[in-house]
Amino acid sequence: MRRIWPFYPVIGVLAFFLGACTGSQEPPLPALVAMGGEGEVRFYRAQGLQGGTATPVGAWTTPGLQDLAYSQAFGRLYLLFPDRLEAYPTQGFTEDAVPQPSPTQAAFPSGVDCAEGYLRLGQNRLLAHCPRAGRAFLWNLDASGDLEEADLTGLPPGVRLALFPQGGEELLAYITQQALGYRPVQNPSGTPSLEKPLDPQASQGPYDLRLDRPQGRLLGLAATLAEVRLYTLEGDSLSSRKVLGDFPQESRLALDPVGGVVVYGRGFQVLLPRESPVQQEYRTYAAGLVGQDGYLYLVQGQTLEVYDLVPSPPLFLRNQGxxxxxxxxxxxxxx
Structure with missing residues (x-):
């Protein structure tokens, strides 16, 4: 079994993932990589992508698709459309076949347009943020019940959102150009809540906000005029550091509890399992994924790059159309 890094000391989490963790030094983990864009979802064998075969094993036509997310705990793939959410059970998926069962759907209220929206997974619920509409909704990850609308009072239009579990409750986490914090989903002035000013304050973005569940902390990306910065809220302490290179552009985080943490945009930089210098700093990546298998998948236009995260710096494996x-x-x- 590949080494598990001390950054993830939570024993229960490690026990859950230990059987799935493979990396470059172990038998491959049977898995699919789902890729969404241009009105469709294509499914590829992860081992095939690592070996240089970018032939999909299945494809769904999904007009208007905005984002997708997968929950292993609930065994569902979630798709976001401008007018609705869809949840698909994945129990019948194999490395060679991807049936498209009938989804469970949850429609947004009349008049809500979630074009350019995105999804974030929580512990038990899914967050759909619709920035153009200035609204956000939560849905149970088991695809039961109705949508619950989050109260975004006081948050600026450019906010990025996530879900933050604490004390048996899932809170609304947010990052703006001024602050990073969290509060109850439907009670902006309620408790538990915390807000910390960004230092240095951002003048661009924010670009992304993600929950690092094993560490119980929030990771946010924004930028000053000169650099992209990673803001980390852990407990009641907020820290920041420069990531990527100079001349900041829109950036994103890709992370997995076992696979690692990567920031990408204009180039990419591995933060965990072992920090690397900025890689490919003259390329701009639009999508990224860190798999449980310890591989990094990055998309530049119509090209996919695959890296092994076990070595440092990461080992480039494949570049394929x-x-x-x-x-x-x-x-x-x-x-």
Whole structure:
């Protein structure tokens, strides 16, 4: 078994993932990589992508698709459209077949347009943020019940959102150009809540906000005029550091509890399992994924790059054409 890094000391989490963790030094983990974009979702064998075969094993036509996300705990693939959410059970997925069962749907209220929206997974719920509409909604990850609308009072239009579990409750986490914090979903002035000013304050973005569940901390990306900065809220302490190179551009985070943490945009930089210098700093990546298998998948236009994260710096494996330009990726372990 590949080494598990001390950054993830939570024993229960490690026990859950230990059987799936493979990396470059172990038998491959059977899995699919789902890629969404241009009105479709294509599914590829992860081992095939690592070996240089970018032939999909299945494809769904999904007009208007905005984003996708996968929950291993609930065994569902979630798709976001401008007017609705869809949840698909994945129990019948294999490395060679991807049936498209009838989804469970949850429609947004009349008049809500979630074009350019995105999804974030929580512990038990899914967050759909619709920035153009200035609204956000939560849905149970088991695809039961109705949508619950989050109260975004006081948050500026450019906010990025995530879900932050604490004390048996899932809170609304947010990052703006001024602050990073969290608060109850429907009670902006309620408790538990915390807000910390960004230092240095951002003048561009924010670009992304993600939950690092094993560490119980929030990771946010924004930029000053000179550099992209990673803001980390852990406990009641907020720290920041420069990531990537100079001349900041829109950036994103890709992370997996076992696979690692990567920031990408204009180039990419591995933060965990072992920090690397900035890589490929003259390329701009639109989508990225860190798999449980310890591989990094990055999309530049219609090209996919695959890296092994075990060595430091990461080992480049493959560069292959996809024939379309995906904007969202998900890693789906299968039987």
């Amino acid at each position: 996809l024939g379309f330009s995906p904007t969202s990726l998900a890693f789906i372990p299968v039987e």
